[in-house]
Amino acid sequence: MLMPGNGEAVARRTEARSGEGPGGVLSRGVVILFAVACGAAVANVYFSQPLLVTMGQDLAMSPALVGSVVTLTHVGYGLGLFFLVPLGDVADRRRLIVAQLLLLVVALVVVAAAHTAAILLVGMAVMGLLAVVTQTLVAFAASLAPPAGRGRVVGLVTSGVVIGILLARTASGLMADLAGWRSVYLASASLTALLALILYRVLPHHSDAPPTTLRYGQLLRSTITLFGRERLLRLRALFGLLIFAAFSTLWSSVALPLSEAPYFLPHSAIGALGLIGVAGALAATLAGRLNDRGLSGRTTGIALALLAASWLPLAFTRSSLWALCVGVILLDLAVQAVHVTNQTLIYALHPDAGSRLIGGYMVFYSIGSATGAIAATSLYAVAGWGAVCALGAAFSCLALALWAFTRHRIADPATTKRPSRSGG
Numbered sequence: 498m499l500m501p502g503n504g505e506a507v508a509r510r511t512e513a514r515s516g517e518g519p520g521g522v523l524s525r526g527v528v529i530l531f532a533v534a535c536g537a538a539v540a541n542v543y544f545s546q547p548l549l550v551t552m553g554q555d556l557a558m559s560p561a562l563v564g565s566v567v568t569l570t571h572v573g574y575g576l577g578l579f580f581l582v583p584l585g586d587v588a589d590r591r592r593l594i595v596a597q598l599l600l601l602v603v604a605l606v607v608v609a610a611a612h613t614a615a616i617l618l619v620g621m622a623v624m625g626l627l628a629v630v631t632q633t634l635v636a637f638a639a640s641l642a643p644p645a646g647r648g649r650v651v652g653l654v655t656s657g658v659v660i661g662i663l664l665a666r667t668a669s670g671l672m673a674d675l676a677g678w679r680s681v682y683l684a685s686a687s688l689t690a691l692l693a694l695i696l697y698r699v700l701p702h703h704s705d706a707p708p709t710t711l712r713y714g715q716l717l718r719s720t721i722t723l724f725g726r727e728r729l730l731r732l733r734a735l736f737g738l739l740i741f742a743a744f745s746t747l748w749s750s751v752a753l754p755l756s757e758a759p760y761f762l763p764h765s766a767i768g769a770l771g772l773i774g775v776a777g778a779l780a781a782t783l784a785g786r787l788n789d790r791g792l793s794g795r796t797t798g799i800a801l802a803l804l805a806a807s808w809l810p811l812a813f814t815r816s817s818l819w820a821l822c823v824g825v826i827l828l829d830l831a832v833q834a835v836h837v838t839n840q841t842l843i844y845a846l847h848p849d850a851g852s853r854l855i856g857g858y859m860v861f862y863s864i865g866s867a868t869g870a871i872a873a874t875s876l877y878a879v880a881g882w883g884a885v886c887a888l889g890a891a892f893s894c895l896a897l898a899l900w901a902f903t904r905h906r907i908a909d910p911a912t913t914k915r916p917s918r919s920g921g
Contacts, residue, residue: 537692743804804835
């Protein structure tokens, strides 16, 4: 059982047991705490999706203005990935995480108390900006993990992220039905404040990565420099873009056929579909263990093949909910396996630039997610569910072809020893 205590004492006790130095300070309880905090933070980005109609009616917002709620949240998140996450390479990550969580509490309270559309939209944008604390947590967890177990740790923490994304819509819909849409953000603010307190007490003050002396402008430029220099980073970022384009193609449009004939499912039943996706997300920990055994290339190939295959049962959604369930599990399992592999490999390139690497990689995740969502909803309106499945299969097959073409051309950092550089 995890008990709050002094972070340095936790680090010393674990280090004494493992003999691995600062890289071995993570007990399973602390890893689970990382996963819970990640899931709680990222869920804020997705809470609004089932609540848009209610929000619009409450604040007398036009349909176009209501749609901008989601857009501004994701714009804020994308800006945070580039401008805030790299700070983890120059600041004390423990203090940075706690500060971002406390500011996130303020943003959530502003959203919950908003009585005009302008205040709501500003609050949503700031909330999205600060929700990138999720990626700072992932980078911190990776830095604290011993190299031989980093894949397992990243897998567990990433499972928390994905479960937060999948369950956010379900939780917000149920809470809004019980106590109104504002209760969703008040509850999240309370949980976030509690997590900030626990993390402040539990997290160690430092990681094994040496601090960099880059100024802020140099820090941002070095993120771009890393992409220019590292072929593996560029490749894994492309994988991230394509798999999350496929992921968003499904999850941004699956409610449309389910709300029509022959199902006419209510919003609560459609939201519960996220519970099925959790089964696939939990497989992320297995992918992490395979990476620790040096099987990242094979894991990627098998996962991308499953991703492409998942669209076959998904194509039968209109005639079989069982086919939909099978497709959802396969797709989520495949996406998270590749995602964990990507993060594990790119962090190993430069552990002292871990926040910049993960933040830069996640920018491609955001681009892929936005592309899939816009393309899928537009395509469904003109060509139906079959065309959406063809789009998702196209993203998936393109990723599989990219893997097949490059799998022997770029070395795996897990099996290549080289000095770490800061990327400055």
